[in-house]
Amino acid sequence: MAKSRRYVETLEKVELEKLYSPQNAFELVKELATANFDETIELSARLGVDPKHADQNIRGTVVLPEGTGQEVTLVVFAKGEKAKEAEEAGADFVGGEELAEKIEGGWLDFDLAIATPDMMSVVGRLGRVLGPKGLMPNPKAGTVTFELEKAVAEFKAGKLEYRVDKTGIVHLPIGKASFTEVELLNNYRKIMDTLAKERPAAAKGRFLRSLTISPTMGPGVKIDPAATMNYLEE
Template sequence: MRRGKNYKNATQKVDKHKLYDSQEALNLVKELASAKFDETIEVHVKLSVDPRHADQQVRGTVSLPHGTGKTRKVLVFAKGEKAKEAEQAGADYVGGEELAEKIQGGWFDFDVAVATPDMMAVVGKLGKILGPRGLMPNPKAGTVTFEIERTINELKAGRIEFRVDKTAIIHAPIGRVSFEVDKLQDNLYAFADALIKAKPPAAKGQYMRSVTICSTMGPGVKVNPLVIMAAKR
């Protein structure tokens, strides 16, 4: 991949052999962000799990105390009173079969999908379409539920879902470059707490092998994983 001049200049300011503490890393990531838009700040964590085994899957949700800085479009599959509840709670799209047909036709103008359990007969048909995009409602992620109002409020406020990928890495947004460092650190620790709580019993050795923070267009800055795991929240 070819990198631009700004990226190369920013990379030179990062000590590749150093494990930064979280505050120092966040300050550096903010300093090196050079895009003309408000970049997302992301955390990438390498875990000591083997995702090929069912007992080493890592998945969960966390409500970031300061949100992600992004307004999420929420789609809800519901009917009757639950559909009304979704509309009143501020869902961007509410429906059933008609929404499923739009999605089957290639429409994906939403960031997260929620469904009531009685709508899964409709939603289940979309598994091969929504699954690969990470948009399939799932009970483990709290997106298959009758608690529609609470779920929508949490999603709009900054609740995110995380899931280990095939390379044993978790990727998550923790805010924007415009956020104050203290707020980014609060979000980082909230995410780390949720990740630790999701640790499978089968995981061996040091759970978090590496932690890297970066902005959308900026270079990665390595953080000491032991400091993250031991930090007081």
Template sequence: MPKHGKKYQEAVKAVDGSRLYDLPEAVELVKKTAPAKFDETVEVAVRLNVDVRHADQQIRGAVVLPHGIGKSKTVLVFAKGDKAKEAEAAGADFVGAEDLVEKIQGGWLGFDVAIATPDMMAVVGKLGRILGPRGLMPNPKTGTVTMDVERAVKEAKAGKINYRTDKAGIIHAPIGKVSFDAEKLQDNFKTLLSTLIKARPAAVKGTFIKSVTLSSTMGPGIKVNPQNISG
């Protein structure tokens, strides 16, 4: 197992692993215990009471965080004609059709978000094996296959994030940077959690959110009280 450095070991000492922290205190602690010199990303891991073997319990979607995540996203749009012009006017970094498909097939992946109009999906579908594993494939469930190109581009630029349950029923998502004000991190956290609660599958019985953990990129995990997520 890799050994953690002295800064991480010091950070761990500040966290009571047996305690469930209320949100305001958890956010302050994650800021305090971030050991790296760079501006670490603050991440949340939410363990849900779902059985992902059943399609109706696989949770996937997107949400626009009110304060973004502290990173400017490079947006690519597959579109033609007026929709291509709309994408360019909205601030898309790359706009095209078959030309972009060929470029990506050649190994280029210089973007963070891919958006497509529905009529382009027959062409974009050729990229499934390349974009799918990287979470870059346009999908109606995340609002990236749409005729409302302007809105999709602006939301992506404003801090829209995608989320989905992994094989263990956990959702991992960024909610900002350590340098963010505590209030902004709390707002982003609450927006994500309320979105997940609304996505609760009808088949789930009992407690839906089993555990919530906050951490920075290089810092220790801090358990948040799921009964008091509003802080």
């Protein structure tokens, strides 16, 4: 596939085989974000796990201290007082059976779904629709809960769900190109701290195999895993 002139020009700024320190990597990735919109900075972390084994299928949530810079559209399945609580907390769409029917009809204009436990009988039938999109509420991700005020506030503020894919990689947005290097590094440190604590006992060898950050429309920058571990210990 042909690369755009802008992409080729930014690629020339990257030493493809070099492993950059976290500080230098984020300084460079901001230079690579030259599109005419505020590009998202993405992190891809390849971990030394085998996701086919349940005890190595890493999944959880992390709250970024600097937020994501993204507007998050939340759907909440709740009824009665809990529905009122979700609305007052700032949920974008709140409902029950009628909301499920809307989604079954093909509506998916939201980023995250939260449900109270007593609504899972309604949400359960949406598994074939929400599951492949990564939108199915799950207790491990904090998206099945009665604490709706807290959950809505956290996800609106920058709480992210992460899950290792079948190749052992975790993909997460880490902020926007408009963020300062310090803000990006703060988010990076939080994610790396969180992942390091998730290392399964069954994982063998190096846990952080490779780390790459990239802007939405630009090339990737490789970060040295060893330098990252030193950075976390500072």
